[in-house]
Amino acid sequence: xxxxxxxxxxxxxxxxxxxxxxxxxxxxxxxxxxxxxxxxxxxxxxxxxxxxxxxxxxxxxxxxxxxxxxxxxxxxxxxxxxxxxxxxxxxxxxxxxxxxxxxxxxxxxxxxxx
Amino acid sequence: xxxxxxxxxxxxxxxxxxxxxxxxxxxxxxxxxxxxxxxxxxxxxxxxxxxxxxxxxxxxxxxxxxxxxxxxxxxxxxxxxxxxxxxxxxxxxxxxxxxxxxxxxxxxxxx
Numbered sequence: 683x684x685x686x687x688x689x690x691x692x693x694x695x696x697x698x699x700x701x702x703x704x705x706x707x708x709x710x711x712x713x714x715x716x717x718x719x720x721x722x723x724x725x726x727x728x729x730x731x732x733x734x735x736x737x738x739x740x741x742x743x744x745x746x747x748x749x750x751x752x753x754x755x756x757x758x759x760x761x762x763x764x765x766x767x768x769x770x771x772x773x774x775x776x777x778x779x780x781x782x783x784x785x786x787x788x789x790x791x792x793x794x795x796x
Numbered sequence: 797x798x799x800x801x802x803x804x805x806x807x808x809x810x811x812x813x814x815x816x817x818x819x820x821x822x823x824x825x826x827x828x829x830x831x832x833x834x835x836x837x838x839x840x841x842x843x844x845x846x847x848x849x850x851x852x853x854x855x856x857x858x859x860x861x862x863x864x865x866x867x868x869x870x871x872x873x874x875x876x877x878x879x880x881x882x883x884x885x886x887x888x889x890x891x892x893x894x895x896x897x898x899x900x901x902x903x904x905x906x907x
Contacts, residue, residue: 686839688839715894715895723899723900724885724897724898724899724900725840725885725897727894727895730894774839774840776840776895778889778895783828783845783847783891784830784842784845785830785832785842785887785889785895786842787832787839787840787841788839789838789839790838
């Protein structure tokens, strides 16, 4: 299994500012993902965080808006830049361990932009 | 591409009723299939999984069977409890790829 600590758990931010969300895993993992879950909606994959290289972004998401870092196999950050109210959502970190097929999720970060 | 189609909600049941949430998938190759549950204010937790055809995943009284012939992975429980109230997500995963989630089905169980 994998235990994920995601911080902050929630925040209220002013439009035009940026927020960095941290994801710390208790063991080395192969794959790390960042998702967005808008109210009452399913999960939308933002990007795959690649260790030591640039993240792989899904259609509709760009690095300038959602820069991601992954300096090692246990840690990643997602920044939501130049926020607007439309960015209000839950952001989830997820990991998959090598040789496993189960995804583990952090508790999520509930972001409200005012 | 890969995708998951899940029964629309919300679903409201009385305690001890039988639950079925339908899930069908489209995928190349042989994906693993999952049901995740999200309780209010929490992240997703794995409920059960099946990694190959005809496998049955089970946990906490919930069951789902990987049916390759019908590309389905329907979730069932014989007698739901109030504590089962949550949002349920069907998902698939192929090694080296990403997870694909259904839209989620909200279940409310009333006493």
